[in-house]
Amino acid sequence: MEKEKKHGDTIKYVSLENFRKNDLRVAKIKGVKDHPNADKLYILDISLGKGEHDLQLVAGLKNHYKKEDLIGKSIPNLIVNRNFDSDWTASTCFA
Numbered sequence: 001m002e003k004e005k006k007h008g009d010t011i012k013y014v015s016l017e018n019f020r021k022n023d024l025r026v027a028k029i030k031g032v033k034d035h036p037n038a039d040k041l042y043i044l045d046i047s048l049g050k051g052e053h054d055l056q057l058v059a060g061l062k063n064h065y066k067k068e069d070l071i072g073k074s075i076p077n078l079i080v081n082r083n084f085d086s087d088w089t090a091s092t093c094f095a
Contacts, residue, residue, distance in 0.1 A: 023079035030054070032067040042067065046077065 031045035040062045047054050057077075061070065 025049075025077055025079065026074050027055070027077040029070050029073050029075060032070045034062075034067075042070070044070070046075070048077070048079075 025048055027046040027048050029044050030047050033043050035041035035043050035058060038058075040060050041058050042062050044057050044059050045054060046057060
């Protein structure tokens with residue numbers, strides 16, 4: 001589906017069927033540390049809940065939040081690919 005914008009750009013919509021394939025969850029931030037190679041990034045340790053594999057993700061939140069303010073907060077998180085055999089998961093957090 002596409003919708004015309006004012007300047008000729010188009011907006012692409014995701015069908016409800018495709019949206020339901022996503023794994024969107026609320027995660028709790030358990031730990032925060034500075035990224036060793038970037039000034040604006042934190043490395044977040046997040047928990048998806050009981051019985052779930054904890055994840056680490058990189059977030060560009062350093063200019064907006066102190067580390068101690070993030071611990072214990074809940075954030076929406078989109079799990080894009082869960083591949084526990086190779087010990088990685090692609091994930092996006094929304095803050």
